[in-house]
Amino acid sequence: MIGKLKGTVDEIDEDHCIIDVHGVGYVAYCPARTLAALPGRGEAAVLFIETYVREDMIRLYGFATVLEREWFRLLQNNVQGVGAKVALAVLSTLSPSELANAIALRDIAMVARAPGVGKKVAERIVTELKSKAPAFAGDASGTIGFKQEIGEGVAPAPIADAISALTNLGYSRDMAANAVAAAMKAAGEDADAAKLIRLGLKELAR
Known part of the structure; x- marks a missing residue:
């Protein structure tokens, strides 16, 4: 399984990029925020990878940080109806800290800003992940816990x-x-x- 790519940027497209690692081009599907932060063609880049292996394909998903990759996993593993496409859409719209804030404050409208994420899915994300947000909030975990108290009215x-x-x-x-x-x-x-x-x-x- 591939967990990390370190090479040079060969191509950046609308929903994916190609990273050249010693002459081999790896296609990685990434959130829009990750693609926007990549350097120019031919410049060095590092992506943290989540590898999906199925009978008919192998697909790589790339992220700028380990925390971003963990949210990608968390969204799919804990929220019914959220697959890779929806998880990428959420992470394209919100950074990990913004997503953690939205969950802690029960800000369904903020999560629903992501393309293809309706109010019902956004509500499931906020509800199912409310207990996990502090652990995946990076350096802001203390503040996120404080915000959860606000969001839950306690x-x-x-x-x-x-x-x-x-x-x-x-x-x-x-x-x-x-x-x-x-x-x-x-x-x-x-x-x-x-x-x-x-x-x-x-x-x-x-």
Whole structure:
């Protein structure tokens, strides 16, 4: 099984690329975000690979990071109705951290932005992966866990009130959650809503 390709870019197409490894061209199907981040033709590139072997074909899927590949696996292995095509569409639209944020905040509309992902599939993704998002959020796992409390309506009242106030001022729910998470680190868990809002606004103004 192929787990990684290290070579030079030979071709970049709409949904795949060809990586030349010592004269052998490997076709890898990739999320649009991965393809957009590849260097120019003839330049060095590394892709982390998920290999699918079937009776009638062998197909390689390529990703810029190991975390991106893990989300590709996670989406298909844990969500009914999500195959490789839908998983690629989701990862073409959202980065791993954005996807983890959307799941933690139960932001179905954000996940549904991916082409071919309707509201029902997006809702399944958010529901089935809510317990797994922190483990696959990269460096933001602590903040993601905090956001899950917000998304599930179990966060303390001052936190929920601060989030609500910031979103009413026009900030996105994700931006507001990030700002309040940073405010809590500075103010402590006993801070009231007014203090969290004030410190959150300072974070957003940076």
